[in-house]
Amino acid sequence: MKEYNLNESFITKIAEEKALTTKDLQVYYGNNHAIFDANLEFPRFEITALIGASGCGKSTFLRCLNRMNDKRARVDGEIMYRNLDINSPKINVYEVRKHIGMVFQRPNPFAKSIRENITFALKNAGITKKEILEQRLEQSLKDAALWDEVKDDLDKSALALSGGQQQRLCIARSIAMHPDILLLDEPASALDPISTSKIEETLETLKKNYTIIIVTHNLQQASRISDYTAFLHLGHIIEYNTTANVFTKPKMQATEDYVSGNFG
Numbered sequence: 001m002k003e004y005n006l007n008e009s010f011i012t013k014i015a016e017e018k019a020l021t022t023k024d025l026q027v028y029y030g031n032n033h034a035i036f037d038a039n040l041e042f043p044r045f046e047i048t049a050l051i052g053a054s055g056c057g058k059s060t061f062l063r064c065l066n067r068m069n070d071k072r073a074r075v076d077g078e079i080m081y082r083n084l085d086i087n088s089p090k091i092n093v094y095e096v097r098k099h100i101g102m103v104f105q106r107p108n109p110f111a112k113s114i115r116e117n118i119t120f121a122l123k124n125a126g127i128t129k130k131e132i133l134e135q136r137l138e139q140s141l142k143d144a145a146l147w148d149e150v151k152d153d154l155d156k157s158a159l160a161l162s163g164g165q166q167q168r169l170c171i172a173r174s175i176a177m178h179p180d181i182l183l184l185d186e187p188a189s190a191l192d193p194i195s196t197s198k199i200e201e202t203l204e205t206l207k208k209n210y211t212i213i214i215v216t217h218n219l220q221q222a223s224r225i226s227d228y229t230a231f232l233h234l235g236h237i238i239e240y241n242t243t244a245n246v247f248t249k250p251k252m253q254a255t256e257d258y259v260s261g262n263f264g
């Protein structure tokens with residue numbers, strides 16, 4: 001693999017309102033230092049893509065943003081959300097996850113009905129009024145572009161849905177909680193091209209109301225749907241800029257090689 005100077009980077013500052021900011025974020029799996037000095041500002045109501053070769057730390061970084069690494073890694077540094085450092089040990093992680101939701105690579109609906117997949121977490125969060133549950137059910141399924149396909153089958157098992165429908169159900173389940181930020185870890189990598197384009201359309205619509213941060217291996221997908229892109233290499237954020245700049249006028253050689261397919 002070509003060697004690049006990992007101490008050189010180009011990290012843009014965001015002029016818009018920020019939804020989340022990481023400051024000097026470091027992640028260690030035992031002795032493996034997996035993320036180095038990540039300083040990124042995520043703009044509100046925009047889609048930011050995290051790209052880079054396998055093992056560069058995309059998922060590790062994403063998982064820090066709603067404290068999903070707590071049990072597997074040591075995470076140092078700050079993650080600022082609404083003037084609070086949500087990486088502080090004093091913070092209630094369940095509260096964090098109500099505001100910052102996560103959708104995983106493989107669709108993981110509960111083995112329950114479509115309705116219960118949406119209402120389960122809401123009920124756990126103390127929402128018991130039937131009208132509110134029904135309203136959240138319908139709205140989240142509409143926002144995830146699934147309502148028309150399932151509205152007559154709400155009491156059927158979620159496991160009977162196709163993979164693409166299951167993934168949109170998982171997005172609906174996340175947004176039913178009314179988070180501010182949605183984290184997605186390669187949400188379309190297990191899906192066929194039609195389901196993938198439905199997920200992409202859904203994300204484009206959702207960004208009106210949500211800040212979206214997505215890990216993707218698919219460079220076309222990053223360039224199609226994201227407003228900002230961060231390129232990671234060996235745990236370092238090498239470049240962060242508008243997606244148009246990252247793909248057409250990259251500042252760093254490593255980025256240019258990666259986006260043009262001359263990497264490695």
Ligand SMILES: Nc1ncnc2c1ncn2[C@@H]1O[C@H](COP(=O)(O)OP(=O)(O)OP(=O)(O)O)[C@@H](O)[C@H]1O
Pocket residue numbers: 029032034052053054055056057058059060061072217
């Ligand atoms: N649970 C874990 N325990 C120990 N090391 C881990 C763990 N998860 C990831 N790592 C290590 O951290 C580094 C970054 O991995 P990570 O999965 O974040 O990369 P990635 O860019 O998301 O990769 P991919 O694109 O293949 O999913 C790798 O060296 C990996 O081996």
